[in-house]
Amino acid sequence: MKRYAILCSGGDSQGMNICIKAFVNTCATHDIIPIGIRRGYQGLIENDMIFLDGSMVENIQGLGGTILKVSRSAEFRTQAGLDKAVRNLKKNGIDGVVVIGGNGSFNGAVNLAAKGINVIAIPGTIDNDLYYTERTLGFDTAVNNAVRNVDDMMQTMDANSRGMIVKVMGRDSGDIALYTAVCSMANSLATKELGTTIDDIVEDVRTSINNGDVSPLIIMSENCDFDLKDVEKALRKDLGIDTRSTDLGYIQRGGTPTMFDRMFGMNMGIMSVELLMQDISGVAIGIKNNELFYTPLDTCLNARREFDTKLYNALRTMHNIGKK
Ligand code: F6P
Numbered sequence: 001m002k003r004y005a006i007l008c009s010g011g012d013s014q015g016m017n018i019c020i021k022a023f024v025n026t027c028a029t030h031d032i033i034p035i036g037i038r039r040g041y042q043g044l045i046e047n048d049m050i051f052l053d054g055s056m057v058e059n060i061q062g063l064g065g066t067i068l069k070v071s072r073s074a075e076f077r078t079q080a081g082l083d084k085a086v087r088n089l090k091k092n093g094i095d096g097v098v099v100i101g102g103n104g105s106f107n108g109a110v111n112l113a114a115k116g117i118n119v120i121a122i123p124g125t126i127d128n129d130l131y132y133t134e135r136t137l138g139f140d141t142a143v144n145n146a147v148r149n150v151d152d153m154m155q156t157m158d159a160n161s162r163g164m165i166v167k168v169m170g171r172d173s174g175d176i177a178l179y180t181a182v183c184s185m186a187n188s189l190a191t192k193e194l195g196t197t198i199d200d201i202v203e204d205v206r207t208s209i210n211n212g213d214v215s216p217l218i219i220m221s222e223n224c225d226f227d228l229k230d231v232e233k234a235l236r237k238d239l240g241i242d243t244r245s246t247d248l249g250y251i252q253r254g255g256t257p258t259m260f261d262r263m264f265g266m267n268m269g270i271m272s273v274e275l276l277m278q279d280i281s282g283v284a285i286g287i288k289n290n291e292l293f294y295t296p297l298d299t300c301l302n303a304r305r306e307f308d309t310k311l312y313n314a315l316r317t318m319h320n321i322g323k324k
Pocket residue numbers: 010011012102125126127169170171222253
């Protein structure tokens with residue numbers, strides 16, 4: 001019987017569990033032995049593997065995190081680490097491995113494929129920063145979590161006529177910030193891609209106040225090179241307004257996956273097994289216009305996507321602030 005393995009790597013993201021469940025159940029349907037590699041590439045180096053079965057994944061579809069756990073493995077980036085990983089895959093008779101993760105994990109998958117390992121990569125990161133695909137697994141849930149929390153906070157800001165500055169995740173990408181800002185109708189958005197300065201934020205807020213807003217909302221990405229307190233200080237000094245700030249942190253990365261992430265995770269889990277069965281490997285799964293596709297793994301990391309200025313300008317229009 002064939003043996004396929006699955007691992008989650010980098011930061012966890014919502015939808016990884018349902019993806020694992022789909023992988024296990026699809027393997028079972030085709031008499032393939034499903035193996036879970038725990039703690040990502042570090043677990044692979046340390047031969048930390050378990051046989052998976054239906055009972056182990058029975059009710060995990062609604063859970064954030066991952067039952068297989070994750071790691072960010074520095075050792076796997078060394079030649080010795082990679083060689084150990086390859087040896088363990090061979091020793092355990094694994095015919096194909098599915099990697100769920102972000103860009104660092106994709107790099108690792110490319111290195112495994114170069115060693116002759118059959119690899120399928122699945123984009124799993126809340127950051128939406130793998131640009132060959134329109135969406136990464138967990139992004140939709142992370143944005144929904146952020147928006148729900150911002151909505152709650154704005155009720156109390158509104159009651160107090162205060163402004164609010166919220167920092168959201170996204171190490172290399174302002175997408176969480178953009179989508180959160182649009183859905184929560186922020187008066188100002190700050191991201192690295194837009195090159196936003198503190199003066200830009202002050203101007204947006206000034207215009208909003210002139211337009212009658214009493215509790216302006218600013219969403220900033222963690223990829224900006226200034227921090228919450230800098231913005232608070234500038235708004236107090238230049239506009240004399242009282243604001244509060246919150247770093248949303250890991251609330252964005254946990255919690256029950258949305259409908260989109262459940263469907264996306266499930267369908268990619270099924271497809272990963274089907275591709276390996278057809279002897280297709282060295283590819284990554286992605287989504288475009290709501291359809292899954294696969295593409296050579298080594299081209300994925302070079303792909304680039306423009307920041308969605310159309311969406312950003314729609315937000316500015318909502319506040320009667322000029323387009324950029
Ligand atoms: O997984 C992506 C991400 O959540 C980024 O948005 C964030 O910068 C980073 O991971 C945080 O990493 P860690 O979990 O190692 O603190």
